[in-house]
Amino acid sequence: MLDAGKDKGLPQSPWLRLGSTEGSVLICVRVTPRASRDGIDGVVADALRVRLQAPPVEGRANAALCRLLAERLNVPQSAVRIVAGEHSRLKRLEVRGVSLERVLQLAAAGPR
Numbered sequence: 209m210l211d212a213g214k215d216k217g218l219p220q221s222p223w224l225r226l227g228s229t230e231g232s233v234l235i236c237v238r239v240t241p242r243a244s245r246d247g248i249d250g251v252v253a254d255a256l257r258v259r260l261q262a263p264p265v266e267g268r269a270n271a272a273l274c275r276l277l278a279e280r281l282n283v284p285q286s287a288v289r290i291v292a293g294e295h296s297r298l299k300r301l302e303v304r305g306v307s308l309e310r311v312l313q314l315a316a317a318g319p320r
Contacts (some may be wrong), residue, residue: 239267
């Protein structure tokens with residue numbers, strides 16, 4: 209895997225990696241379940257911070273995370289999958305069919 213932006217002249221982002229296959233991006237995410245509302249709070253401590261209303265029970269928070277990122281990145285929900293950290297707050301997700309620039313825009317947009 210390559211650091212985001214290394215070959216494209218974009219800023220280095222330790223929370224964001226280019227995937228090994230064309231058109232995929234790996235994102236490090238820190239999830240806060242049982243929040244008052246769903247939202248993305250930008251990058252905190254080398255991870256994209258995501259708040260979810262769903263509780264971390266029976267995979268509900270994981271499903272909500274995939275659904276939220278798919279919605280915000282305009283990709284099908286099947287294009288977002290958890291690669292590591294399924295039972296942890298810190299997760300690594302692979303998103304297919306999205307550009308690196310689009311993910312950077314999402315993080316830069318700040319809390320929403």
